[in-house]
Amino acid sequence: xxxxxxxxxxxxxxxxxxxxxxxxxxxxxxxxxxxxxxxxxxxxxxxxxxxxxxxxxxxxxxxxxxxxxxxxxxxxxxxxxxxxxxxxxxxxxxxxxxxxxxxxxxxxxxxxxxxxxxxxxxxxxxxxxxxxxxxxxxxxxxxxxxxxxxxxxxxxxxxxxxxxxxxxxxxxxxxxxxxxxxxxxxxxxx
Ligand code: AMP
Numbered sequence: 001x002x003x004x005x006x007x008x009x010x011x012x013x014x015x016x017x018x019x020x021x022x023x024x025x026x027x028x029x030x031x032x033x034x035x036x037x038x039x040x041x042x043x044x045x046x047x048x049x050x051x052x053x054x055x056x057x058x059x060x061x062x063x064x065x066x067x068x069x070x071x072x073x074x075x076x077x078x079x080x081x082x083x084x085x086x087x088x089x090x091x092x093x094x095x096x097x098x099x100x101x102x103x104x105x106x107x108x109x110x111x112x113x114x115x116x117x118x119x120x121x122x123x124x125x126x127x128x129x130x131x132x133x134x135x136x137x138x139x140x141x142x143x144x145x146x147x148x149x150x151x152x153x154x155x156x157x158x159x160x161x162x163x164x165x166x167x168x169x170x171x172x173x174x175x176x177x178x179x180x181x182x183x184x185x186x187x188x189x190x
Pocket of ligand 1: 032059060136
């Protein structure tokens with residue numbers, strides 16, 4: 001089984017590259033951001049609670065996202081592998097993911113971190129905000145907060161995966177095709 005964690009700050013291109021990796025390596029996509037937005041669209045209690053955090057660019061509580069991922073893993077036992085996009089975002093989430101996957105004998109194969117300069121992230125998110133309908137992509141102060149939260153709470157996970165010898169930094173600047181090629185080369189070695 002190939003289990004990839006696609007990692008990087010907001011605007012790094014995780015969603016775009018996930019689409020490519022899913023097709024090439026026949027993986028099942030699990031994006032906590034997409035799952036949360038579906039809950040919001042369906043007006044569920046979970047969605048309404050999560051929206052309060054997402055609108056501010058803050059992280060949704062760990063137990064909420066861990067519960068969602070646990071359910072999805074349980075419901076997709078026969079797949080070739082997963083690509084985790086936007087999850088884990090905290091050490092507690094990474095530990096929970098390890099527990100869930102190791103319990104089933106299918107550990108994380110590698111964590112691929114897309115490295116992109118800050119101004120490029122802001123430009124990409126503001127451009128996406130014009131068409132995505134996502135309010136958190138339209139306000140520069142919320143974008144700044146999401147990047148700040150990434151540096152404070154999420155980027156320490158690089159050390160978490162480095163300690164397991166599973167962390168790979170990928171240059172996330174350039175064209176979509178160039179970045180996809182760099183990711184492929186790394187995934188082929190896993
Ligand atoms: P994304 O689509 O990955 O950019 O996520 C959009 C928003 O959803 C984030 O700013 C968070 O508020 C929330 N979110 C998504 N994934 C997670 C996660 N793993 N942990 C906590 N909050 C999350």
